[in-house]
Amino acid sequence: MMEDSAVDEELNRLIQDVVDAAKLTPKARLTDIKPTVARLNSAAYGRGVLPDALDKLIDLITRPSHLDQGSLNVLVRNLYPATKVSRHVVIRIIACLGQGRFKASLNIQAALVRWLILVYRTLETPQVLSQSYHVLFSLLDTAATRPQLAHLLALITRRKHVKPFRIQALLDLARKAGNDPSLIGLLRVYKDYYPEVIVGEAHPDTSWREHLNEVQDAHLHRSVDTATITRDGFRVNKPLGRERSDKAIPAVHTSLAGENSVTLEEVETAKGLADSLEKLELPNQLVAVLADPLLQKLLLLRPHDEAHQRVAYWLQAALQEVMHGAADEATLWELLEVVRDFVTQTKAIPPILLNFFAHFFPVWGGTGRVDVLLDILAFTPLKEFNELYQHLFGPLETALGTHRPELQPSLVDLYTQILQHWKSLLLSSDVIPKHAKKTIQALVSHMNSISSLMLQASPTVATSSHVLDFYEEFARTVTHSSLRSHLRIEMPPSPVIYSLFFSGSLADTSRLCHVLSCFKQGFETAIMERARSDDPTQSGPYDRAYLNTYNGYLMDICNCLWRTRAFSSTEANAHGCLLPPPTVDALSAYLARVNRNFGLESICGLSLAPTLCFQSIQRFRELEDAELDRGRPLATRHAGPVTQASLAKLATSGGLSMGWQDYRVSVLNSLSDKGLPGIADLLKCTMTVLKNLMDGKTGERSSSLQRSSQ
Numbered sequence: 001m002m003e004d005s006a007v008d009e010e011l012n013r014l015i016q017d018v019v020d021a022a023k024l025t026p027k028a029r030l031t032d033i034k035p036t037v038a039r040l041n042s043a044a045y046g047r048g049v050l051p052d053a054l055d056k057l058i059d060l061i062t063r064p065s066h067l068d069q070g071s072l073n074v075l076v077r078n079l080y081p082a083t084k085v086s087r088h089v090v091i092r093i094i095a096c097l098g099q100g101r102f103k104a105s106l107n108i109q110a111a112l113v114r115w116l117i118l119v120y121r122t123l124e125t126p127q128v129l130s131q132s133y134h135v136l137f138s139l140l141d142t143a144a145t146r147p148q149l150a151h152l153l154a155l156i157t158r159r160k161h162v163k164p165f166r167i168q169a170l171l172d173l174a175r176k177a178g179n180d181p182s183l184i185g186l187l188r189v190y191k192d193y194y195p196e197v198i199v200g201e202a203h204p205d206t207s208w209r210e211h212l213n214e215v216q217d218a219h220l221h222r223s224v225d226t227a228t229i230t231r232d233g234f235r236v237n238k239p240l241g242r243e244r245s246d247k248a249i250p251a252v253h254t255s256l257a258g259e260n261s262v263t264l265e266e267v268e269t270a271k272g273l274a275d276s277l278e279k280l281e282l283p284n285q286l287v288a289v290l291a292d293p294l295l296q297k298l299l300l301l302r303p304h305d306e307a308h309q310r311v312a313y314w315l316q317a318a319l320q321e322v323m324h325g326a327a328d329e330a331t332l333w334e335l336l337e338v339v340r341d342f343v344t345q346t347k348a349i350p351p352i353l354l355n356f357f358a359h360f361f362p363v364w365g366g367t368g369r370v371d372v373l374l375d376i377l378a379f380t381p382l383k384e385f386n387e388l389y390q391h392l393f394g395p396l397e398t399a400l401g402t403h404r405p406e407l408q409p410s411l412v413d414l415y416t417q418i419l420q421h422w423k424s425l426l427l428s429s430d431v432i433p434k435h436a437k438k439t440i441q442a443l444v445s446h447m448n449s450i451s452s453l454m455l456q457a458s459p460t461v462a463t464s465s466h467v468l469d470f471y472e473e474f475a476r477t478v479t480h481s482s483l484r485s486h487l488r489i490e491m492p493p494s495p496v497i498y499s500l501f502f503s504g505s506l507a508d509t510s511r512l513c514h515v516l517s518c519f520k521q522g523f524e525t526a527i528m529e530r531a532r533s534d535d536p537t538q539s540g541p542y543d544r545a546y547l548n549t550y551n552g553y554l555m556d557i558c559n560c561l562w563r564t565r566a567f568s569s570t571e572a573n574a575h576g577c578l579l580p581p582p583t584v585d586a587l588s589a590y591l592a593r594v595n596r597n598f599g600l601e602s603i604c605g606l607s608l609a610p611t612l613c614f615q616s617i618q619r620f621r622e623l624e625d626a627e628l629d630r631g632r633p634l635a636t637r638h639a640g641p642v643t644q645a646s647l648a649k650l651a652t653s654g655g656l657s658m659g660w661q662d663y664r665v666s667v668l669n670s671l672s673d674k675g676l677p678g679i680a681d682l683l684k685c686t687m688t689v690l691k692n693l694m695d696g697k698t699g700e701r702s703s704s705l706q707r708s709s710q
Contacts, residue, residue, distance in 0.1 A: 048082030150182035361395035366403030385442035514678030
């Protein structure tokens with residue numbers, strides 16, 4: 001930031017030097033000003049010009065001075081605004097146009113009008129040009145600035161500007177000027193009410209515009225206010241000249257409009273769209289909706305069946321060209337990129353595109369922009385899962401599995417996004433579709449299979465994170481107050497649960513516990529709703545065996561983390577983490593040979609588990625430090641790991657006096673404070689004694705779910 005400030009100060013100093021020199025005649029100056037002008041131009045070209053500096057330079061250029069015309073022209077050519085151009089700058093430029101003693105030279109006027117054309121997209125308030133239309137139009141009789149003025153007028157002309165007297169004036173001026181191409185081009189705009197057709201010498205300087213974009217992008221990256229800059233999409237996209245020659249999607253063009261209607265090209269703001277919503281005329285080629293945010297908003301606010309049919313026909317023709325080999329691969333990905341932006345905005349995939357994918361995926365070799373395809377498929381409609389899998393997901397998985405196996409995590413992310421989209425559809429629907437329950441159930445079942453295979457093939461933290469993203473989204477969906485009565489909780493398979501629980505990442509363990517605690521709340525809610533129903537004897541959504549399986553997972557986790565009974569299978573419903581008794585015996589014998597102080601049953605507790613031992617001892621040392629800060633000396637400090645026996649011994653030797661339960665509760669609270677609340681959530685919702693202890697209450701223990709209906 002210090003370096004940026006120094007560069008800006010240097011630019012301001014150069015501007016002031018040039019301004020001071022412009023007040024003196026060349027003979028009165030002590031030094032040659034041209035080297036200073038060259039340094040100023042170099043700085044403006046490299047970093048752009050901030051608003052205050054731009055104001056000073058515009059004043060210098062538009063007012064009479066002793067600076068030579070060559071230097072002024074070079075200054076105009078290097079006016080790269082780093083931010084939006086204010087209306088005051090535009091007004092000062094318009095005020096300097098025309099004939100008069102105190103006006104800028106015609107050469108400079110032409111350069112300034114050309115500059116307005118080039119920065120048109122970066123104007124803070126483009127309406128100021130429309131408000132000055134009559135002034136600009138009256139200056140067309142000046143031949144030196146006519147090409148640039150005609151270009152600018154063509155750019156800002158709207159139907160409200162097209163008046164009979166202006167058409168007549170243009171015709172007369174064109175006859176006098178010998179059919180000047182710039183005037184003929186403006187007449188053509190008047191005829192079609194379309195501001196994009198530019199002819200004559202005034203084509204935009206694409207290299208200048210490209211450098212302007214680079215300067216402004218660089219300034220945005222340097223600016224601390226980047227996050228506050230938004231693009232609201234309330235203007236039609238207006239590609240100019242060669243910018244639109246290589247695009248697959250045509251731009252918005254409305255050539256036929258009645259006197260009482262409004263074209264999209266006339267809308268500049270959200271208020272303008274709202275005020276003219278019912279009077280807006282649809283453009284010639286409605287396929288422009290794929291790339292134009294304003295047209296997308298219009299069709300969302302004012303649905304039009306014919307419009308969507310026309311878009312579908314165009315899209316079908318374009319995709320058929322790809323399938324038949326009439327279009328190259330680059331055209332396909334360019335088209336799909338545009339469709340991706342459209343789908344992201346509208347949250348819906350055109351049916352014709354789904355039909356294309358059904359034919360494309362079986363023959364696709366997995367090359368190209370896979371991310372574009374996945375972004376589009378994230379908005380797959382809520383249909384029967386078997387049908388979707390047969391025609392879309394199955395062929396897609398085959399193509400990626402065969403040619404791009406490294407993208408398997410991206411498939412998991414895709415299913416997560418699809419589930420999130422389906423949840424949004426269900427929440428916004430007045431009636432939940434009958435097939436929604438089975439469809440989401442089938443999706444989760446399919447993800448269970450994928451998760452098991454991925455965690456076996458690549459048991460990494462990255463893989464676990466992708467898998468947990470899905471189950472977290474499913475937990476939010478199935479326990480949502482508006483959806484829980486329509487959906488069924490589908491548990492992950494046992495290998496997935498235990499793989500995630502014994503993951504090398506504490507975050508993974510916490511996230512899994514959070515998911516399971518959400519499921520418990522969902523089960524309990526379903527049981528209570530079943531009990532309150534008109535016919536409580538009717539079978540509920542979850543039978544005894546299903547709930548017992550789930551209770552077994554809770555029992556295993558509590559045995560590991562809290563009860564010091566890791567891998568025990570003697571309690572009701574406990575699975576022993578699926579370890580066979582011979583394996584448990586072998587591990588116990590091995591641990592006894594390595595360290596007789598700890599048994600296998602305690603090795604997964606808060607103090608000893610590999611992912612928890614550091615957090616636990618760190619918390620205990622924080623408690624010791626807090627005791628010292630309160631002025632209470634400690635004769636000894638705990639070396640770790642903390643156990644029930646070591647705490648008793650520590651208290652008798654002058655160390656911190658703390659009970660075993662209090663220590664473990666403190667560790668759980670510390671984990672929650674660090675953004676890892678899942679373990680505490682699961683233990684609290686499973687063991688009423690612990691919940692009451694943490695909440696400062698007393699009560700009886702209740703750790704398992706009952707069957708939803710007896």
